[in-house]
Amino acid sequence: MNNSGKMKIRSLVYGLAVIVLVSSCGARKQEAAPVEEEKTAIVEVYTTVKETVSHETGYATTVQANIVNNITPQNAGRIRKLNVEVGDFVKPGQILAEIDRVQLDQAALKLKNDETELERCRQLYKEGGLSQSEFESMELAFKVSKSSYDNLLENTVLRSPISGVVTARNYDVEDMYSMSSPIYTVQQISPVKLLVAVSETDYTKVSKGDKVTVLADALPGEVFKGSVVRLYPTMDAVSHTFNVEVQVANSSARLRPGMYAKASLNMGDTDSVVIPDAAVVKQQGSGQKIVYVLKADSTVEARIITLGRFFDGKYEVLSGLSEGEIVVVKGQSVLKSGDKVEVVK
Numbered sequence: 001m002n003n004s005g006k007m008k009i010r011s012l013v014y015g016l017a018v019i020v021l022v023s024s025c026g027a028r029k030q031e032a033a034p035v036e037e038e039k040t041a042i043v044e045v046y047t048t049v050k051e052t053v054s055h056e057t058g059y060a061t062t063v064q065a066n067i068v069n070n071i072t073p074q075n076a077g078r079i080r081k082l083n084v085e086v087g088d089f090v091k092p093g094q095i096l097a098e099i100d101r102v103q104l105d106q107a108a109l110k111l112k113n114d115e116t117e118l119e120r121c122r123q124l125y126k127e128g129g130l131s132q133s134e135f136e137s138m139e140l141a142f143k144v145s146k147s148s149y150d151n152l153l154e155n156t157v158l159r160s161p162i163s164g165v166v167t168a169r170n171y172d173v174e175d176m177y178s179m180s181s182p183i184y185t186v187q188q189i190s191p192v193k194l195l196v197a198v199s200e201t202d203y204t205k206v207s208k209g210d211k212v213t214v215l216a217d218a219l220p221g222e223v224f225k226g227s228v229v230r231l232y233p234t235m236d237a238v239s240h241t242f243n244v245e246v247q248v249a250n251s252s253a254r255l256r257p258g259m260y261a262k263a264s265l266n267m268g269d270t271d272s273v274v275i276p277d278a279a280v281v282k283q284q285g286s287g288q289k290i291v292y293v294l295k296a297d298s299t300v301e302a303r304i305i306t307l308g309r310f311f312d313g314k315y316e317v318l319s320g321l322s323e324g325e326i327v328v329v330k331g332q333s334v335l336k337s338g339d340k341v342e343v344v345k
């Protein structure tokens with residue numbers, strides 16, 4: 001065989017060797033590629049149940065006196081006596097102040113004179129020495145004198161019409177009462193009242209006699225019980241709220257007018273599906289709330305729900321879930337709808 005033939009044979013053998021080597025490398029690479037297995041998420045779950053949910057709503061308000069009386073005489077006069085001070089508790093009928101008695105004393109003398117004259121005229125009338133019209137005229141004059149005396153007495157000796165506490169004194173002894181401001185202000189604080197502005201959507205849920213819980217900012221830890229005594233008939237056109245008047249007995253007089261308070265009204269109870277807070281996934285940006293519901297084939301379904309009240313670490317579910325459905329409460333941060341899961345207890 002000549003040299004040319006030998007060169008062709010060597011080239012052929014070299015080419016075959018390269019082909020075999022490349023094929024061998026490709027086979028090794030194919031064998032080395034790992035087979036990707038489907039991952040199963042490990043989760044914890046909770047079976048939904050129904051509970052009685054109390055729809056209690058809190059409202060910010062201010063404590064007010066049940067009754068406020070401004071003690072003033074009918075006419076101007078000099079103040080002769082002031083018997084109580086700011087902060088004193090008073091009873092109905094207690095004398096608070098006395099005004100100059102000049103007019104009262106004059107009225108008393110006239111009343112005494114008219115009374116004496118009436119008795120004389122009555123005797124003459126019985127004996128026939130006086131006509132009926134003359135007697136009735138004298139009787140009327142006595143009644144006018146009596147009315148004038150009673151009015152002056154009421155406005156000279158000033159009494160408290162209610163039980164309460166003195167919250168203001170605007171004059172000193174020997175001041176001339178000028179009718180510009182009351183001599184005393186007395187406020188009844190047992191009971192007290194609170195005006196609660198209830199939205200028009202909740203107004204129909206409130207009834208007279210409903211129980212109310214009251215907490216005061218100034219008295220932390222103290223709980224006061226009250227009730228709804230009055231529902232105002234008209235709505236505030238600006239805020240679209242109705243005033244509901246709440247009364248608290250306040251027998252200890254701990255609540256004082258002007259205190260900030262929170263009144264909690266129960267709008268009724270409902271039997272609702274509840275789930276733990278841990279089950280709820282809050283969608284960033286959209287504001288939607290979802291839960292992952294476990295299906296029979298061990299996969300999960302992402303479901304949008306509507307939440308109601310939050311209490312004791314749980315949410316009331318208004319829509320989107322039924323009683324007895326199973327929701328994921330741990331491990332849902334890596335889930336998407338359709339994922340297969342393994343449940344652990």
